[in-house]
Amino acid sequence: MNQNGVGAFEREDEIIYGGGQDGYPYQTDYPQQDDDAASDATEGADEDDQMYEGEYQGIPHPDEIKMARRAARLEAKRKARLAEQQEEEESLPEQYESIMEDCGHGRFQWMLFFVLGLALMADGVDGFVVGFVLPSAEKDMCISNADKGLLGLLVYVAMMVGALVWGGLCDKMGRRKCLIYVLTIDLVFSFLSCFAQGYGFFLFLRICSGFGIGGSIPIVYTYFTEFLQMDKRGEHLSWLCMFWMLGGLYASFTAWGIIPHYGWGFAIGTQFQIHSWRVFILVCLFPALAALIGVVFMPESPRFLLEVRVQLKPPEILKQVTNIKTPQTEEDEFIEIQSDTGTAFQRWTVRKMTMLQQVMANVMSLSAPELRLQGLFLVIVWFCMAFSYHGLGVWFPDMIKYMQYEEYESKVKVFHRERVERFHFNFSLVNQIHREGEYIHDKFANIEIKSVKFEDSLFENCYFEDVRSTNTFFENCTFKNTIFYNTDLWQEKFKDCRLENTTFLHPKKGCHLNFQEENDIVIYMVSFLGSLAVLPGNILSALFMDKIGRIRIIGGSMLASSACTFLLLLSFSQGAVICWQCLFYAVSVAAWNGLEVISVELYPSSKRGTAFGILNGICKFAAILASFIFAVFIGITKIIPIFLAFAALVCGGLVALKLPETREKILS
DSSP: OOHHHHHHHHHHHHHHHHOTTSSSOOOTOOOOHHHHHHHOOOOOOOOHHHHHHHHHHHHOOOOHHHHHHHHHHHHHHHHHHHHHHHHHHHHHHHHHHHHHHHHHHHHHHHHHHHHHHHHHHHHHHHHHHHHHHHHHHHHHTTHHHHHHHHHHHHHHHHHHHHHHHHHHHHHHHHHHHHHHHHHHHHHHHHHHHTTTTSSHHHHHHHHHHHHHHHHHHHHHHHHOOOTTTTHHHHHHHHHHHHHHHHHHHHHHHHHHHHHTTTTEEEEEETEEEHHHHHHHHHHHTTTHHHHHHHHHHOOOOHHHHHTTTOOOOOHHHHHHSSSOOOOOOOOSSSSOOTSSOHHHHHHHHHHHHHHHHHHHHHHHHHHHHHHHHHHHHHHHHHHHHHHHHHHHHHHHHHHHHHHHHHHHTTTEEEEEEEEESSEEEOOOOOEEEEESOOEEEEEEEEEEEEEEEEEEEESSOOOOEEEESOEEESSSSSSESOOSOOOOOOOOGGGEEEESSSSSSSSOSSOOHHHHHHOOOOHHHHHHHHHHHHHHHHHHHHHHHHHHHHHHHHHHHHHHHHHHHHHGOOOOSHHHHHHHHHHHHHHHHHHHHHHHHHHHHHHHHHHHHHHHHHHHHHHHHHHHHHHHHHTTTTOOOOOHHHHHHHHHHHHHHHHHHHSSOOOTOOOO
C-alpha cells in the first residue's frame, strides 16, 4: 500500500513540478550532492511523506490506535465498576436487613435499649426542670415575671436549635459521637447551673444545657432504629418512647419530694446558698450521667459506617452487633488538608466550615422530588400534634392554678373598721383584707403574713419583728412612731402610705420583688399523673405498631384525641381538669409513638438524623407558639383553646392518613 501511495505522489510531483528520477522536485542548476548526503535527505523525506500519506488516506497513527484502545478499556472498567457499585448499593439494604435478622434481638439490643432510654429520659426530665424550680429560684435570684417568661422561652428555643444542629451533625459525624457530645454538654452546664447565684449566669447555663439535650431525641431514635430488624422495629421503638414518660415521672416525683423542703440544702460561706431547688437540679442529672457512661461502651451504627464508606464485611457487622466493642473507625474524609495550609486553628476552621457546608447540602437535599411531598405531610402532622399537645400541656396546670386562685379569693376574710389596742399578734395572718382599721400599741412578732391587704388603716406605736410576708401590701395607710425590725416589709410594699417617725432596722436580705406562693402539691401531682397516664397508650401502641401499621395508629390517635378535647368543656373543677388531662394524654401518646417511628423509617440513612432533627425542631417551635396562645386565654374563655386544639388534631389526623405506610419498608 505504501509503495502505491508513493508512486502516486511521484507521478503527481512530476506533473506539477517536474522533477528528477527520484520523484522529488529540484532545480537542475544545483551542484551535484554526495551520495551520503542525498541518502540522508531522501531518508528524512520518506518518513515525512509516509506520515502525510497516512493522514491523507484517513488511516490513524498506530500510537493513536493504542491510546484509543487504552481509553476504551479504562472506560469499560469504569462502567463496570459503576454498575457493580450501583448493584452493590441496591442490594446493600437487603443484605443489612438479612444481617439484622441473623443477629435477632438479643442481649446487645436490650443493653442499647436501656442506654438510649436513659438518654431519652434525660430529655424528658429537662422538659420539667425549669417549670418546677422557678417558683423557688425566683426568690433566690430575684427573677421578675418577665424574666421568668424569657427564661422558659429561651431554653425552649435553645432546644429547638439543638435539635436542628445535632440532627444534621449526626449524619456526618456519627450517631454515637454526637450523642456523647450532647449528653456531655447537658451534664456540664446543668451541673454549673446548680451553683449560679445570678439570673444572667443561670439563664446562660440553662440555654447551653438546652442546646445540648435538644439534640438527644433525633440522635436516639436514629441510632436505635439502625440496630433493629424490620418486623420488630415499630414495637421496640414504641417501647423506647416509654422512657420519656419515665423522665416526667422521675422529675415530678423528685420535685415533689425535694423542692418543698426548702431547708434541704447547705451553705458555702455566708453568701453562697444551696437550697432545695438546686439539690433537685443535681438529682435530675443522674439519668444523663448514666446514659453517658453507657454510650461510651456502645459501638457506632454499622449503617452509618457503611454510609461514610467504611468497608465492613457482614461478619464484622455481626461482630459489632453481638459484641460490645467500639470499632476503630476511619476519620471522616471531609477534606484533605495539607500540613502547609496554615495554623492548627485555620485547619480546624476549614474542617468545620466544610462540615457545615455538607450539613446544609444535606438539608437542601430533603427537598428532592421523591422526598418533598412526604416531608411536607410530616411537617404538617408534627406541627399540628405539637401545637395541640403542648398547648393543652400548658393550659391544664395553668387552669388548675387559676381555679385554685379563684377558690382562694372566694374565701378571703374582710375586716372593716376594727380597732385593736395593746395586742400581741403571735399567729399568722392569711388571706385577709383589713379596711379602715386602727392598731394602737400592738406587736407583730414571729409571724407570717400571707396574702393580706391593709387599706386606709392607722398604725400607731406598733412594733413589727421577725415578720415574713408573701403577697402583702399596705395601701393608703398611716404609720406613726412604728418600728420594723428584721422584717421583709420593704418600702415597695407600702403604696401611697404616710410614714411619720417610722424606722426600718436590719431588714431581711433578699429580693424586693413580690412573689406568688410556691407550687402547690396539686401541681406536682398533676404532672405526675399526666406522665403516668401515657403508660396504657404506650403499651397498646407498642403491641399494635407492627400489626395494624403506623398510619392507622397516628391518624386514629389524633382523631380520637380531638374528640377528647370536647370533654374539656365540662371541666368545672380541678378534679375534672385532671381527669380529662389524663384521658387526653393516654389517647394522644400513640400518635407521638407512630410519628417518631415513621419519621426515621421514611428517610435514607444519609438524611435520617437531619430530617428527624428538623421535624423535632418544628415540634419545639409549635410548642413555643402554643404556650403563648393558650396562656392568653386562661381565666378568659375555654372555648378558643379547645377549638384550636380540636382543629389542629383533626387537620393533622387527616393529613397523616396520606402518609405512606412503612411497616414493611427496608431501611435504605
